[in-house]
Amino acid sequence: MTQAPRFAVAVERLEARDLACERGGRMVFAGIGLAVAAGGALVVTGPNGAGKSSLLRVLAGLIAPAHGAVVTVGASDEHPARTLVHHLGHLDAVKPGQTVLANLAFAAAFLAGRRAAADRLAAALEVVGLGGLADLPAGQLSAGQRRRLAIARLVAAPRPIWLLDEPTAALDAASETRLGALMADHLAAGGLLVAATHAPLPIAAAARLELTGGAA
Amino acid sequence: MTALLALFRRDLGLALGAGGGAAVGVLFFLVVVTVVPFGVGPDLKLLARIGPAILWIGALLASLLGLERLFQADREDGSLDLLLVGEPPLALVVLAKAAAHWVATGLPLVVATPFLSLFLDLAPTAIVAVTATLLVGTPALTLVGAIGAALTASLRRGGLLLPVIVLPIVLPVMIFGVGAADAAVTDPAPFLPPFLMLAAFTLASLVLAPIAAAAALRAGEG
Numbered sequence: 001m002t003q004a005p006r007f008a009v010a011v012e013r014l015e016a017r018d019l020a021c022e023r024g025g026r027m028v029f030a031g032i033g034l035a036v037a038a039g040g041a042l043v044v045t046g047p048n049g050a051g052k053s054s055l056l057r058v059l060a061g062l063i064a065p066a067h068g069a070v071v072t073v074g075a076s077d078e079h080p081a082r083t084l085v086h087h088l089g090h091l092d093a094v095k096p097g098q099t100v101l102a103n104l105a106f107a108a109a110f111l112a113g114r115r116a117a118a119d120r121l122a123a124a125l126e127v128v129g130l131g132g133l134a135d136l137p138a139g140q141l142s143a144g145q146r147r148r149l150a151i152a153r154l155v156a157a158p159r160p161i162w163l164l165d166e167p168t169a170a171l172d173a174a175s176e177t178r179l180g181a182l183m184a185d186h187l188a189a190g191g192l193l194v195a196a197t198h199a200p201l202p203i204a205a206a207a208r209l210e211l212t213g214g215a216a
Numbered sequence: 217m218t219a220l221l222a223l224f225r226r227d228l229g230l231a232l233g234a235g236g237g238a239a240v241g242v243l244f245f246l247v248v249v250t251v252v253p254f255g256v257g258p259d260l261k262l263l264a265r266i267g268p269a270i271l272w273i274g275a276l277l278a279s280l281l282g283l284e285r286l287f288q289a290d291r292e293d294g295s296l297d298l299l300l301v302g303e304p305p306l307a308l309v310v311l312a313k314a315a316a317h318w319v320a321t322g323l324p325l326v327v328a329t330p331f332l333s334l335f336l337d338l339a340p341t342a343i344v345a346v347t348a349t350l351l352v353g354t355p356a357l358t359l360v361g362a363i364g365a366a367l368t369a370s371l372r373r374g375g376l377l378l379p380v381i382v383l384p385i386v387l388p389v390m391i392f393g394v395g396a397a398d399a400a401v402t403d404p405a406p407f408l409p410p411f412l413m414l415a416a417f418t419l420a421s422l423v424l425a426p427i428a429a430a431a432a433l434r435a436g437e438g
Contacts, residue, residue, distance in 0.1 A: 093298045098226070
């Protein structure tokens with residue numbers, strides 16, 4: 001444990017109390033409570049439309065909950081919640097006109113607030129198996145490769161809370177295994193993650209939260 | 217600051233790169249300014265008199281052209297979610313995006329103005345005055361436009377709605393801009409008061425518009 005801590009800010013726990021979300025006048029879910037401690041993972045399951053993505057967006061602070069609150073325990077006030085979370089959504093937030101490396105370099109600098117070293121970016125691309133494609137325009141990537149570029153952001157700009165929405169969508173078996181290793185590494189370093197998924201995730205020992213949908 | 221600079225550079229690169237559409241505004245500006253003399257007729261005196269107004273109307277319309285993509289493009293590819301959880305607060309993110317948009321689309325209009333002024337037989341003082349007012353006034357157009365862009369980011373045909381929202385708010389900018397430019401050539405009217413009003417409007421929008429646009433973006437996410 002002589003290694004320098006990976007995250008600029010450590011978080012003890014992510015908590016949500018009595019969370020409700022309303023979108024377009026429809027109550028998507030209500031009365032959701034959850035707590036994930038550092039090093040822990042929570043898998044959110046449920047049928048289509050049950051509100052998995054909405055739950056992650058509320059946890060990320062992208063949409064305000066109709067009721068309840070999301071609390072990150074352990075972080076000081078200097079670090080607002082938005083600077084602690086990674087939100088990997090349905091869309092990959094990749095600019096097709098820019099190269100793979102430029103996309104990642106921007107995201108890393110923007111999320112971390114300082115420029116990432118070139119070898120760190122290269123390492124992040126290597127980890128997701130895009131090492132040889134750094135100078136390719138991102139528009140030429142396949143869906144799975146774009147997804148991997150989005151995942152490389154998680155590595156290039158370390159943040160303690162990962163909110164992953166269908167992280168394995170469009171990934172091949174090898175990439176899924178790599179993602180599993182990344183998740184395990186993240187948890188071992190004291191991070192925590194919440195993932196919404198249909199497919200079984202390549203990590204062991206995760207708590208589960210079942211959203212039933214419609215029941216509100 | 218690093219984060220904002222990175223965003224500024226990315227947006228500028230995207231706007232100036234292929235398909236960014238930064239040149240469209242200048243071309244439109246050129247079209248407006250060249251078409252008016254054909255409609256008005258070859259009366260050089262008249263053209264010189266209404267020249268500042270023509271240039272301002274052209275610049276105003278041209279600066280509205282690419283605005284609807286300011287946040288819409290980021291929303292469509294998911295980048296907006298990234299911008300919402302970034303290191304800097306959202307209002308500063310809006311400011312950085314507006315600054316990049318102005319450098320890519322507003323500044324070229326200012327640079328083109330002295331050349332287009334020649335089409336309208338403007339006197340040298342009038343050319344300097346119009347260029348100066350546009351330099352000070354166009355940032356306000358972009359900033360107020362950013363509010364409209366944020367409000368319409370989630371609408372499919374927002375590009376049509378945006379001018380309707382933005383134009384009434386930016387009319388004072390044009391009134392003071394043309395007023396100052398006219399005052400520079402007509403003798404009794406002083407140049408400075410309308411010019412300072414223009415500068416005040418720009419400074420106020422510099423502070424207020426990013427906050428309003430950030431609130432509109434958050435509301436659009438709900």
